Amino acid sequence: MPVPENAVELVQEDVxxxxxxxxxxxxxxxxxxxxxxxxxxxxxxxxxxxxxRGTHTGDFREVRRTGLPxxxxxxxxxxGSGDDLRFHRIVDxxxxxxxxGLMMVCRRPRTAETEEAxxxxxxxxxxxA
Amino acid sequence: MPMPYTLTRGPLLTLVxxxxxxxxxxxxxxxxxxxxELRQGTSLPDLVTAVQQPFAGLAVPKAPLHQxxxxxxxxxxxxxPPSEPTGYWVGYQGDVEGVLRQGLIRTLEVxxxxxxxxxxxxxxxxxxxxxxxxxxxxxxxxxxSWRRHDDTPRGGQVDxxxxxxxxxxxxxxxxxxxxxxxADRAASALNPLPEPTDATDSQGMWLVAHEHHRLDxxxxxxxxxxxxxxxxxxxxxxxxxxxxxxxxxxxxPTPSTMWVDEGEVITVEPPSHAGGADTRRNNLP
Numbered sequence: 146m147p148v149p150e151n152a153v154e155l156v157q158e159d160v161x162x163x164x165x166x167x168x169x170x171x172x173x174x175x176x177x178x179x180x181x182x183x184x185x186x187x188x189x190x191x192x193x194x195x196x197x198r199g200t201h202t203g204d205f206r207e208v209r210r211t212g213l214p215x216x217x218x219x220x221x222x223x224x225g226s227g228d229d230l231r232f233h234r235i236v237d238x239x240x241x242x243x244x245x246g247l248m249m250v251c252r253r254p255r256t257a258e259t260e261e262a263x264x265x266x267x268x269x270x271x272x273x274a
Numbered sequence: 275m276p277m278p279y280t281l282t283r284g285p286l287l288t289l290v291x292x293x294x295x296x297x298x299x300x301x302x303x304x305x306x307x308x309x310x311e312l313r314q315g316t317s318l319p320d321l322v323t324a325v326q327q328p329f330a331g332l333a334v335p336k337a338p339l340h341q342x343x344x345x346x347x348x349x350x351x352x353x354x355p356p357s358e359p360t361g362y363w364v365g366y367q368g369d370v371e372g373v374l375r376q377g378l379i380r381t382l383e384v385x386x387x388x389x390x391x392x393x394x395x396x397x398x399x400x401x402x403x404x405x406x407x408x409x410x411x412x413x414x415x416x417x418x419s420w421r422r423h424d425d426t427p428r429g430g431q432v433d434x435x436x437x438x439x440x441x442x443x444x445x446x447x448x449x450x451x452x453x454x455x456x457a458d459r460a461a462s463a464l465n466p467l468p469e470p471t472d473a474t475d476s477q478g479m480w481l482v483a484h485e486h487h488r489l490d491x492x493x494x495x496x497x498x499x500x501x502x503x504x505x506x507x508x509x510x511x512x513x514x515x516x517x518x519x520x521x522x523x524x525x526x527p528t529p530s531t532m533w534v535d536e537g538e539v540i541t542v543e544p545p546s547h548a549g550g551a552d553t554r555r556n557n558l559p
Contacts, residue, residue, distance in 0.1 A: 162524075230521060
């Protein structure tokens with residue numbers, strides 16, 4: 146099943162569908178050196194690497210608008226055809242959320258794997274005479 | 275010292291509390307000197323090392339306090355290399371010593387009833403001070419709050435809350451009933467902490483929480499336009515970017531970790547070695 150020749154436009158519409166509301170001034174771009182090559186792929190799959198740049202002036206899921214500029218990358222693999230088109234997306238969500246100022250670090254939770262390290266820490270603790 | 279809970283008192287802060295809560299005229303004099311030294315900019319590690327007093331039966335870090343404060347807490351402050359965190363804090367750069375110093379100055383001034391920068395010997399009272407360490411916080415800050423109970427010199431209470439970012443060394447316990455064992459009682463971690471019942475102790479610190487905090491990840495499956503949620507998928511098996519989806523139907527990861535609380539609501543009294551309060555502290559009347 147050959148993928149459509151307008152795969153780039155389809156991917157752009159798909160990306161805009163999820164980000165346009167939160168980033169009303171956002172732009173979709175297929176970066177160099179892929180801009181002239183896209184869609185890349187074979188008869189069965191098209192690959193479209195892309196960037197989204199915009200200002201976070203609308204809410205994105207539970208993330209309230211911050212007014213911050215963001216730029217992040219994604220790649221969409223397109224399979225199928227006609228009404229059975231399927232989008233397989235790899236998005237740099239971490240970069241997006243980091244630029245929105247969300248705290249992405251937290252102390253590691255205590256697990257079986259950390260027990261040994263904790264024991265080593267505790268070895269440095271002893272009641273004073 | 276492990277900090278398995280998000281709020282700590284414990285031995286280290288007892289050192290600070292001891293310096294802030296004099297029990298006799300000689301200690302009151304030392305407190306005045308401490309306030310003067312803080313205002314003059316004496317190094318905090320040097321000050322803490324100088325004022326620490328022995329207190330029997332409490333676990334204190336074997337590593338030199340001076341070194342822990344200097345390297346772990348204060349680091350190179352805001353003067354460190356760009357993009358490098360201060361001390362052992364995760365994702366934070368700032369003047370830890372400056373915030374801590376001003377927090378201690380303000381705490382002492384309120385406790386003593388001394389106006390800001392007024393001479394320490396103008397003290398009109400000596401309100402007891404209680405110190406807590408709250409972690410993790412997005413940034414480093416100190417909260418000073420107080421309340422008058424009556425007009426006597428000790429008729430009030432000052433609370434100093436040191437809120438810090440997460441650090442590289444400590445790990446949270448996700449089961450509040452099972453803190454790490456004390457070094458000399460390795461087997462005790464197998465037994466859950468008993469539920470405290472005696473409300474007449476001279477001091478205490480109880481924690482009310484679920485039995486278990488479970489870390490979870492979740493992806494929302496949404497219709498992109500309008501954001502209508504179709505499903506929420508959790509766990510590693512179902513979560514991933516390469517799922518084939520129709521146009522306009524997206525799998526959007528929740529932007530942070532999600533803690534899912536499970537089990538009964540329980541009350542525990544963290545032991546001193548794990549950051550809890552300890553009735554054996556020598557700063558109690």
